[in-house]
Amino acid sequence: MEQKQFEELINDPTKMTAIRPEPDTAKLEADPYRTGLPGRPTGSHLVVTEYRNREKRDVVEPSLKEESEALVRWYKENCPNGPNLTPGTVRNRIRPLHRQFRGGTK
Numbered sequence: 001m002e003q004k005q006f007e008e009l010i011n012d013p014t015k016m017t018a019i020r021p022e023p024d025t026a027k028l029e030a031d032p033y034r035t036g037l038p039g040r041p042t043g044s045h046l047v048v049t050e051y052r053n054r055e056k057r058d059v060v061e062p063s064l065k066e067e068s069e070a071l072v073r074w075y076k077e078n079c080p081n082g083p084n085l086t087p088g089t090v091r092n093r094i095r096p097l098h099r100q101f102r103g104g105t106k
Contacts, residue, residue, distance in 0.1 A: 033083055043082040044093045047071045051094045055101050064091055064098050 033041035050071060054060050061067035068090040075085050 032079075041083050043075055043079050043085055044089060046079060046082075047075055047085065047090050048093055048097070050074055051097055055097075060098070060101055062102075064095060067098060068094065 031041065032046070033043055035042065035045055051060070051067070054067075061070055065087070068087040071090050071094070072085055072087050075082065075090075
């Protein structure tokens with residue numbers, strides 16, 4: 001590249017796109033399993049949201065164990081490509097919500 005061509009590229013930003021193209025925004029889709037927090041991707045925030053929706057519909061299972069198993073089934077049906085969630089992980093995430101909803105300590 002000659003000096004004159006180089007100076008034209010520097011002075012005319014429209015010609016710079018040939019050297020540095022704009023990023024393809026179609027490839028920049030948000031990953032629903034990345035929360036922005038450190039650590040591995042997870043779907044537990046989706047399960048917590050579904051639990052709150054179940055509270056509003058009053059379809060929460062009576063025991064924490066049954067509810068966590070139901071939420072894992074829901075997650076696997078609705079997010080088949082998501083990171084694996086176990087009933088134990090879900091129990092730990094919804095335990096305080098379930099206690100508050102049921103109005104007890106157990």
